Amino acid sequence: MSQPARSPRATAASDAPESTAVTRAAAQRLKMRRELAAAAMELFATKGYEGTTVDEIAGAAGVARRTFFRHFRSKEEAIFPDHDDTLVRAEAVLNAAPSHEHPLDTVCRGIKEVMKMYAAKPAVSVARYKLTREVPALREAEIASVARYERLFTRYLLGHFDERDSHVGNDDPLLAEVAASAVVTAHNHVLRRWLRADGKGDVENQLDHAFAIVRETFGTGTGIGTGIGTGRTAGTEPAKSEAPPAASVTADGEVLVAVARTDAPLDEVMRTIQQALKER
The missing domain is CATH 1.10.10.60 (Homeodomain-like)
Known part of the structure; x- marks a missing residue:
């Protein structure tokens, strides 16, 4: 005898205890x-x-x-007990970003989760900082943790580039890695300065100032940052670049030089040449 179908409400109710347990x-x-x-x-x-x-x-x-x-x-x-949990929270910020937000702004918000972790317990954070300065093995463990954030942000920025194609000289992967590294470096610079000051000062305001410098360098307002798309979500098809003309003609005195793609239709090439001759 078949069992009756469970209603969505019943399913949600049965899933709730499991979610709470997790x-x-x-x-x-x-x-x-x-x-x-x-x-x-x-x-x-x-x-x-x-x-x-x-x-x-x-x-x-x-x-x-x-x-x-x-x-x-x-x-x-x-x-370093909190880095795993903080990395999850940072990734959640990236995944929940609104479509209109610039990806670099999203990454800046994501790494603020790291600063919140340190700022939650200033005394512990300062003691840990002093200890890592004294013990090379702890310093190496800290560097490894930082690298995980950089990889996360690099992947995110790569997913939001306006990549038109893959070719030699395409600097998008480099730009994504450099931009992600810049955000992490700005954060760590402010964090170290705050820790050296025994956890005193308006660290959030300092962080926003540092991020403003990163945005100015890598944001859409500069030539360097125009490759980072605004409002792109991972998996979205990049904008198609306008196809180059099948053929073009330049004049040098009484000589016409025609350049055509190898797959260009012959009649289109001839029309281009004829039009150029009429304009002479």
Whole structure:
């Protein structure tokens, strides 16, 4: 006997608990990551980075060693608990961008999620900054995290270029990478200055000023940035460039020079030449 079809309302109701469970699990995961990070920071500060083991970090957080490795691959990663979550939020900003917004503005909004992460806990962020300056392994882990944001923004900008075709000399991929790097560099410059000031100052205003410089350099108002399309969404067909004429004729004294595409119709080539002769 066939089962009756479930109504959309019933389906939505049954999906709600699952969605809530997923959200709760994500929150618990982030909470544990932050607890492990706090334990690692305290141990690094008291025992030094080299003198601290994974077992000690796990023990200080009240969990087993295997629990630590479910959340972090190494102790270097333990002081950056929020980057995975922040990367997801930044990507969500890109995906939800309104069609009329310039892609560079969208990327600037996306990386603000990173600044929000640091600004949420200034004291922790300042302590982490000082620690990463002292420990090369932590500095390398931080650089790897920054690279993930650059890749995300580069992919997004590439999806919004007015690419007409692929050919040698097409600089769109380079421009996308340079623009994405400029946004990240501007953000990091402001962030480092704010951290060196012990997390004091209007960091949001400073960030907006830095982004204004990036927009001026790469925005649609300059020759450099005219390749970045406004309002393009990934997957949208780029505007077609106007096809070149089948044939053209130039005059040099009493001599006519005709240039034609190899696939140009013969009658069109002849009409072009005849028209040029009439105008002489």
